[in-house]
Amino acid sequence: MTGSKQVLVVIPALNEAPRIGKVIEAVKKNLEHARILVVDDFSRDNTKQIAEDTGAMVLRHPFHLGYGATLQTGYKYALQQGYTGLVQLDADGQHVAAYLPRLLGPVKRGEADVVLGSRYAGVGHYEGPLFKKIGSLLFARLASLLARQRITDPTSGFRALSKKAIAICCADSFPTDFPDADTLVHLKRAGLTIMEIGVEMRASPDKPSMHHGLSQVYYVYKMFLSTLVVMTRGRAKKEN
Amino acid sequence: MPLVQRVMALAIGVGLMLLVVDLVRRRKLKEEYSVLWLLLGFTVLILAAWFPLVRFLGGFLHASTTATILFFGMIFLVFIALHYSVKISKLTQQVKELAQEVTLLKAEISKHGRSNG
Numbered sequence A: 001m002t003g004s005k006q007v008l009v010v011i012p013a014l015n016e017a018p019r020i021g022k023v024i025e026a027v028k029k030n031l032e033h034a035r036i037l038v039v040d041d042f043s044r045d046n047t048k049q050i051a052e053d054t055g056a057m058v059l060r061h062p063f064h065l066g067y068g069a070t071l072q073t074g075y076k077y078a079l080q081q082g083y084t085g086l087v088q089l090d091a092d093g094q095h096v097a098a099y100l101p102r103l104l105g106p107v108k109r110g111e112a113d114v115v116l117g118s119r120y121a122g123v124g125h126y127e128g129p130l131f132k133k134i135g136s137l138l139f140a141r142l143a144s145l146l147a148r149q150r151i152t153d154p155t156s157g158f159r160a161l162s163k164k165a166i167a168i169c170c171a172d173s174f175p176t177d178f179p180d181a182d183t184l185v186h187l188k189r190a191g192l193t194i195m196e197i198g199v200e201m202r203a204s205p206d207k208p209s210m211h212h213g214l215s216q217v218y219y220v221y222k223m224f225l226s227t228l229v230v231m232t233r234g235r236a237k238k239e240n
Numbered sequence B: 001m002p003l004v005q006r007v008m009a010l011a012i013g014v015g016l017m018l019l020v021v022d023l024v025r026r027r028k029l030k031e032e033y034s035v036l037w038l039l040l041g042f043t044v045l046i047l048a049a050w051f052p053l054v055r056f057l058g059g060f061l062h063a064s065t066t067a068t069i070l071f072f073g074m075i076f077l078v079f080i081a082l083h084y085s086v087k088i089s090k091l092t093q094q095v096k097e098l099a100q101e102v103t104l105l106k107a108e109i110s111k112h113g114r115s116n117g
Helices: A017-030 A047-053 A067-081 A097-108 A130-147 A163-169 A181-189 A214-232 B003-025 B031-049 B051-060 B065-116
Strands: A005-013 A035-040 A057-060 A083-088 A114-118 A159-162 A194-198
Touching: A005 A017, A005 A047, A005 A067, A005 A097, A017 A035, A017 A047, A017 A097, A035 A047, A035 A067, A047 A057, A057 A067, A057 B065, A067 A083, A067 A163, A067 B065, A083 A097, A083 A163, A097 A114, A097 A159, A097 A194, A114 A181, A130 A181, A130 A214, A159 A163, A163 A181, A181 A194, A181 A214, B003 B031, B031 B051, B031 B065, B051 B065
Parallel strands: A005 A035, A005 A083, A035 A057, A114 A194
Antiparallel strands: A083 A159, A114 A159
């Protein structure tokens, strides 16, 4: 650990060359002093080069590991380097960087350990695919029930985390594929505070989503199983 | 059990055991993963060579002898498959952690390289 630092912006990326530059520029405009880390999950295009040229630090996996593992590499880096908080957003431009300061606020003030940017909390009007909307609604109900608080968008990857939350997310049990409702329930059971903030989100760009074809069916199965299994596991300990 | 079937079962048992030993010899199969397959080959051999055991197991389960053999064979294979699924899950986790470590170490090395150069 290299002393206590401020905030790290983690952007997991896979083949995002056409979009990553704009996302980094938007982050720089909205969070001037934050360090930007792009974790490249073995992109086949020049995502890494563009991210570096735009001023971000880049970590590149030696082969494709999955979205969850890519995020976790960022978490491990943040923990190792002593960052006190972290905010994550997707590299496809779906998340509006103007909301970054609002997401980070409660974490910086110690009011919350996890702040979720929710597209279904009354801000803006999200025009996403129907399957995604139904899935979000279904898992929002499940996560709310198990976490015993209202969660409207458990599938949102637009999040801010405190150091305690980062430490828990570095454990082996963190999913390598989709860290959504199951992770939130796990963090809540560990005694962490979860907060939601309404954000605008853009529809996914014209590239295949990570939820397509049979992977949508697997996602529903996996999320139900892992969310219910989280309830049977021991509670994770808070780490400072 | 007709003689032809017994001879075939014996041949399969012996063949499986020889194949497993040969795979270990050629370093295609690690010793620790050969145990269950050798055990399977040995079981087939014993059941084919000593038919009263099959009859006893069939009587114990109130099942016909053919169904008994199939039943035990399937149960055994299901457990072998499950055993390997657990192993693969563990290996996947280890590979992920190693890859993450390599990624973080490479970043650390290039940082030191920049500060020294």
